[in-house]
Every structure is written in C-alpha cells, then in structure tokens.
Amino acid sequence: MDELDENIFQNQEMGDxxxxxxxxxxxxxxxxxxxxxxxxxxxxxxxxxxxxxxLTGVPHRKDVLMFSIPMLAPYATIxxxxxxxxxxxxxxxxxxxxxxxxxxxxxxxxxSKVETQHLKSIPDTDMTMSLINNCKVAAAGL
Numbered sequence: 001m002d003e004l005d006e007n008i009f010q011n012q013e014m015g016d017x018x019x020x021x022x023x024x025x026x027x028x029x030x031x032x033x034x035x036x037x038x039x040x041x042x043x044x045x046x047x048x049x050x051x052x053x054x055l056t057g058v059p060h061r062k063d064v065l066m067f068s069i070p071m072l073a074p075y076a077t078i079x080x081x082x083x084x085x086x087x088x089x090x091x092x093x094x095x096x097x098x099x100x101x102x103x104x105x106x107x108x109x110x111x112s113k114v115e116t117q118h119l120k121s122i123p124d125t126d127m128t129m130s131l132i133n134n135c136k137v138a139a140a141g142l
Contacts, residue, residue, distance in 0.1 A: 057081035059115065068118040070127040083108060083119075090136025098128045100137050 035042065058080060059065055071078075078084045083105050087097070102119065109115040 057083075065114050065118055068122050070122055070130045072130050072132065085137050085139040087132060087135040088138050089134065091134060092136050094128045094131045094133060094135075095124075097131055097135055097137055098124060102127065104137070104139060 055069075056063065057078060059082060072087075075084070075086050085101050085104065092100075102122075102124075105119050106116065109119055
C-alpha cells in the first residue's frame with residue numbers, strides 16, 4: 001500500500017474526531033429531550049452529599065432540628081451520639097423495650113423543648129420496628 005492508502009485506512013479505523021463530537025452532541029440532546037419528556041430532574045451529586053451531611057447524631061444548640069429518625073446500629077458506630085442505648089439479648093418484647101427507651105430519652109431531653117417535641121413525634125410503630133426481638137436495654141439511668 002502506498003502512503004495515501006494507509007492514511008485513508010487509518011482515518012476509517014479511527015473515525016473523524018469532528019464526527020465523534022457531532023455524535024456526542026446528538027446523544028446528549030437526545031438524553032436531554034428524554035429527561036424533559038419524562039419530567040425527570042437530575043440533582044447534582046454534590047447536593048445529594050450535602051443533604052446527607054445535614055444528618056447528625058450530636059445536635060448542638062445552634063442546630064435547627066427538623067425531625068428525628070430511630071435507627072439501630074452497632075454500638076461502636078453510635079458511641080458519640082447524644083441519644084443512645086445498648087441492646088443486649090434478653091427476654092423483653094420490642095414494645096416494652098421501645099417504651100423504656102422513649103422514657104429514658106425524654107428524661108435526657110428535659111432541658112431542650114425542641115428535642116422533646118421531636119422525640120414525641122417519632123411514631124411508636126417506627127421505633128418498635130427498628131428494634132430487634134427479645135432484647136433488654138442497657139443504659140445509664142435505667
């Protein structure tokens with residue numbers, strides 16, 4: 001093959017960079033149109049992370065509390081949280097354990113009216129469903 005034939009062969013193999021840009025533009029326009037048709041709004045990843053960072057286990061006086069979430073996690077994970085209890089194997093049912101925990105948390109939250117309101121707003125069923133069966137509560141104040 002001569003030099004001209006080799007250049008043509010390479011251009012066919014690699015493709016023209018301008019054609020690739022046109023294809024990318026066409027694809028991105030098609031994606032935007034589909035998102036618009038389906039009424040889908042994409043949220044930037046940085047904003048998603050910022051929302052997760054708003055969750056705290058140690059609320060400060062300056063923090064604006066919006067809600068409370070009951071959760072079950074290894075004790076080492078929640079060691080620094082303000083409201084925590086340790087569950088160990090036992091004979092108490094979830095409903096009784098939930099009542100004991102909520103009473104303990106209410107005693108702890110006496111000083112903060114907002115925290116007390118948020119603790120009261122947690123539905124008993126949500127808190128009960130986040131617990132394990134047949135356990136006992138181990139915490140200071142019980």
